Amino acid sequence: MNLSSEDVAHYLRTHPEFFEDFAEMVAEIQFPDPHGGRAIPISERQIAALREKNGVLQEKLAELIRFGEENDAIAEKMHRLAVSLLKFHRLSDLLHGLNYNLRESFAVPHTVLRLWNMPSHDPVLQELTPTSTDIHILAESLLHPYCGSHILDEIRTWFGEDGPRLRSFAMVALRTQQTIGLLVMGSEDPQRFYPEMGTVYLMRLSELVSASLGHQGDDDEIRSQSV
Structure with a gap:
């Protein structure tokens, strides 16, 4: 009867007593050294396999530690933001502070923002420039952050002379009781914002900026009532 390799493997798995009954023979079995041409005992081969497996586990652990440290660093930056x-009580100061933090703390080189449905005593702000219906529809439909290379031509013009050089973008809608704006970040690096990237912190950024802008509206209403 001819036995296949699978038959032998199945037999050994279902008859572990074989290794006890023929312990001396098992100890004499030689295997090719995975790192050289010489033959080595099965025990040495097992040790080599365990070392290789340990090396893989060490690499995975180092990767998890690195991801954890990166997430801690981002969380700390979000807290500082x-x-x-x-601290800001004026819309213009808040917008300046947001741009500064995104540039200096998060290394986002280009940031633009447009707002609507926002009361303000500083209507000359560029962020309050009227936007098209297409922008409003886009913001309303943006339930999750967008990352990728495609944006509306109107949005690209917001970046001024830097617009033609930008290759990747992240967009988040800003909402209080209603949609009030769109925050767009851009980069010359095509891989800075890519479709498969995680968006947890972008979502938190959207919520944080939206809440801050909502308080600005409350502050403006309080100031107008006190005049």
């Missing part, structure tokens, strides 16, 4: 935005 939140503390910073809480």
Whole structure:
């Protein structure tokens, strides 16, 4: 009867006593060294396999530690941004502080923002420039952050002379009780914002900026009532 390799493997798995009954023979079996041409005992081969497996596990652990450290660093930056935005009582100061933090803390080279349905005593702000219906429809439909290379031509013009050089973008809608704006970040690096990237912190950024802008509206209403 001819036995296949699978038959032998199945037999050994279902008859572990074989290794006890023929322990001396098993110890004499030689295997090719995976790192050389010489033959080595099965015990040495098992040790080599365990070392290889340990090396893979060590690499995975190092990768998890690195991801954890990166997430901690981003979380710390988000915390500092939140503390910073809480200090501003004027819309113009808040917008300046947001742009500064995104550029300096998060290394986002280009940021633009457009707002609507927002009360303000500073109507000359570029961020309050009227936008088209297409922009409003886009913001309303943007339930999750967008990352990729495609944006509306109107949005690209917001970046001025830098617009033609930008290759990747991240967009988040800004909402309080209603949609009030669109925050867009751009980069010359095509891989800075890519479709498969995680968007947890972009969503938190959207919520943080939206809440800060909502408080600005409350502050403006309080100031108008006190005049």
